[in-house]
Amino acid sequence: MHYTEIMVRYGELSTKGKNKKDFIKQLGKNVRAVLHPFPKLEVKPQRDRLHVALNGEDDQQVIESLKGVFGIENFYPSVRLEKDMAIIKQTALEMVKEQYHDGATFKINTRRQDKHFEYDTNQINNQLGDYILENVPGITVDVKHPDISIRVEIRMNGAFLSSEKIHGAGGLPVGTGGRATMMLSGGIDSPVATYLAMKRGVKIDMIHFYSPPYTGEQALNKAKQLTSVLGKYSGNIQFIQVPFTEIQETIKEKVPEGYLMTIQRRMMLRIAAQITQNRHCTGVFTGEALGQVASQTLESMMAINDVTTMPVLRPLVSMDKTEIIKISKQIKTYDLSILPFEDCCTIFTPPAPKTRPDLAKSRKFEQYIDVEGLMKKAIDNIEITDIKPGEEFLNQNQDVFAELL
Ligand code: ATP
Ligand code: MG
Numbered sequence: 001m002h003y004t005e006i007m008v009r010y011g012e013l014s015t016k017g018k019n020k021k022d023f024i025k026q027l028g029k030n031v032r033a034v035l036h037p038f039p040k041l042e043v044k045p046q047r048d049r050l051h052v053a054l055n056g057e058d059d060q061q062v063i064e065s066l067k068g069v070f071g072i073e074n075f076y077p078s079v080r081l082e083k084d085m086a087i088i089k090q091t092a093l094e095m096v097k098e099q100y101h102d103g104a105t106f107k108i109n110t111r112r113q114d115k116h117f118e119y120d121t122n123q124i125n126n127q128l129g130d131y132i133l134e135n136v137p138g139i140t141v142d143v144k145h146p147d148i149s150i151r152v153e154i155r156m157n158g159a160f161l162s163s164e165k166i167h168g169a170g171g172l173p174v175g176t177g178g179r180a181t182m183m184l185s186g187g188i189d190s191p192v193a194t195y196l197a198m199k200r201g202v203k204i205d206m207i208h209f210y211s212p213p214y215t216g217e218q219a220l221n222k223a224k225q226l227t228s229v230l231g232k233y234s235g236n237i238q239f240i241q242v243p244f245t246e247i248q249e250t251i252k253e254k255v256p257e258g259y260l261m262t263i264q265r266r267m268m269l270r271i272a273a274q275i276t277q278n279r280h281c282t283g284v285f286t287g288e289a290l291g292q293v294a295s296q297t298l299e300s301m302m303a304i305n306d307v308t309t310m311p312v313l314r315p316l317v318s319m320d321k322t323e324i325i326k327i328s329k330q331i332k333t334y335d336l337s338i339l340p341f342e343d344c345c346t347i348f349t350p351p352a353p354k355t356r357p358d359l360a361k362s363r364k365f366e367q368y369i370d371v372e373g374l375m376k377k378a379i380d381n382i383e384i385t386d387i388k389p390g391e392e393f394l395n396q397n398q399d400v401f402a403e404l405l
Helices: 017-034 059-066 085-099 121-135 189-199 217-233 245-254 257-278 298-305 321-330 359-366 371-380 396-404
Strands: 005-010 042-045 049-053 072-081 105-112 148-155 158-162 166-170 179-183 203-210 237-243 383-387
Touching (some): 005 017, 005 158, 017 042, 017 049, 072 085, 072 148, 085 121, 085 158, 105 121, 179 189, 189 217, 237 371, 245 371, 257 298, 257 359, 298 359
Parallel strands (some): 105 148, 179 203
Antiparallel strands (some): 005 049, 042 049, 072 166, 148 158
16 A cells, blocks of 8 residues: 555643643654655644655655654554545555455444535445445454454545554653753663653753773764664764763772772763753763662662762663663664673773772762862863764674674
């Protein structure tokens, strides 16, 4: 079937009034942004749903793009027809035949907005049902659990038929939940945490710490590539890279080994919180999950979180690694995350970091370094890149696989 338009149903629209208006307006903007590569189509957000008129653009590509947009519950690719019963019957029959298999059941589900159309809902259901029963030998009706369901809508501007219901990404439109930063490593967890933050409508700016020459260009590009994959769910993302080498070297020199990791994390969070504040964002997200590694015990989180009053949000906090991996595969970040490029943290992680760091000691050992000076220098030297969805940073054919071999 060659679709001519897509009817989109909104997600969590339990909110009313201004929130509902903001939801619809933002979703319209986000849908337009993701469908930017298709100049001929038109996006029309309305009170109870949004319509995309394809105007000849490729329906399958548009369908794929819509699957990533938060705030969409589901959508129905449809064909727009003249309001002529003979034409409607013919198209409904074609749709059924496309999906028919031995013993299949069907149902016609009509809605009529145009009250002047010559037949009412029941008459349309019956006429189309009879026509299909006559023309598809072996098919039967099942109104409760049909294998094939044909939706018919008689609207003012035409008759719309659809036979396919596609699940949307759910959640809230990105941008309706404010703006925050994400501490993005190259690992499995932080991309998943990013996805979950975006799903609740938060617009995310990425903060990534890197330590040349201990970490190579590849590690930085991997973080950028992850960002470009996640851009599919939010549009362009600002990627902020923070030089961390001098801080790590200083900590390694001055701080007792058991506290290397805690102090590094305190410095990271301090810098992230400062950047967050400078950009008028209102929270820092991380990919931490309780109990995964030494830095992710409650005691450790307390010792690290001590450096800021900025909300630190941890969407993965109670999830098992297997659940996190499952999502990372679904959102297509897993294969990138497992590429074996050194991360700035792993290099300076001592063999036995304290799993229960003491808060007073953390504060004390930190006095051995010039916290303010190091912080300022790092923030003065950040670099910001605006990353587009799908932009390429790793040459998949050469670099990555050459390193993997
Ligand atoms: P991930 O899979 O996200 O790397 P992890 O399980 O490996 O997480 P850690 O390496 O301890 O855990 O990192 C915990 C969190 O700290 C990360 O999820 C991320 O939010 C943040 N983080 C770690 N390294 C960096 C980095 N280089 N730049 C920015 N944030 C980082
Ligand atoms: Mg990591």
